[in-house]
Amino acid sequence: MIRGYTTPVTEISEKDFESLVTLALEEDLPAGDITTDTLFRSDELCKAELLAKEEGVLCGLAVLECIIRKTNANVVWKPILTDGATLSKGTVIGTLEGSLVSVLKMERILLNFIQYLSGIATNASKVAKEFPNLLILDTRKTLPGYRKLAKYAVYTGGGANHRLNLSEMAMLKDNHVAKAGSIQSAVQIVRNANPGKKIELEIDALSQIDEAMNANPDIILLDNFSDSDTEKAIERIKGNSPQIRIECSGGITPEKLKFLSRFQDIGVSMGYLTHTVKFLDISLDIK
Template identity: 55%
Template structure:
């Protein structure tokens, strides 16, 4: 099963992290870290260990390259896990070596990115492990923090989930606020295909009463929004009978019970905003090596 409607966010580059990391760098320390520069000389070097305080899926290791660029200091690092790999409580995820002042300065920024993105990847993996292997396509949404869209969707992908459209330009989605302005769904579907041939067109409906009109419009993806379980089953059966090649997606009111029931319909997509908009930070820590005999 393809893990994206369009192009999956299967990798990130330094330039994807850099604008957000630069903003975080300037926000966190506009002048100096007055605590650290008061306590330690600038020439001290040390090691630090990124340790897991709970199990999870790693995501966001590329943030370190952006931090290295901003600090303009030599900062060596070795990750023992790659993005998308599972670690256990107590595992050392990475070792960092370099200036003590730099390590102390980047600590919070590094953790913020890694904890947030690893939290998304870990929560996604829980859903995918339970339902993804039973035929459901677990999709993300555009419910992401401003500026973090690509990073958050990458985290979903690292957790084994699938990517919906990255932005409004990648594919069309005709929602209720569009549809209400047309007599029939076929009108906006045709308008979009005429102007942007080759782009996927998704059509959202929120009741069985709209199903017949929606199927006549022949969208690429039919979205059943906030359907109860009984109506969901009925809509899928009708749609697959009349349009065997149509993709079907469900969203809204997605409970574990509903996922359990939907897993009987192989290939159905389930978009879940909570994967990115309510994820808690995963508990990771950066611990400075303490076996030094410095004269401070």
């Protein structure tokens, strides 16, 4: 099973999050840290352990290195684990050694990034492991500026990536079809204008299946279909147009996932993976 429709986000680099780190530092340290700067000397040293406090999947360590560089901190990061590692309570992820003042100033910022991305990776891991025969897809329901990081976290956890942005792949919805005059015309117009780009067609009624298959998009999205209509649609598409991939979306519940897991190689897109995220409990234990 291919993990996604377009090129998956298998890694992140500093250009993907440097602006976010800059904003975070400006937000948290507009005029220094009055508590730390008052109570601690600049030459005091420490060793701190990045520690998991609950089970989950680790993600976001590259951001930590960027934070150290941008704060000119006299701190050395010594990783023990890498992104994608399975965490249990008490797992030591790595250590920071050096300036105590620098570690105290960056603590909340680095934890915010790593806890958030690890939370997304953990979300994706739980669903992907429970339903291994489904393609668990993310959406564009992400915090502005965090899109690539969030999709990287989904992939790290074992999920798959839908389109990264509006430029990467076409998705035809009812408004687009209405403008073109028909499903067939909409698919053909977009395909002629964008050769080589994948086209996904969203439909919301079983009565549209035949026209959708005849238009031959790369993917047909069944939006808010009932279980009965979902089963009929999948059988018809797989029986008549096996080259077209199938995706289900809209109101995806645990019960709906259990139903969909009867089928093989069905994509299920879930905004839940990135927009309903609990920070994974990770702490920085300063010695």
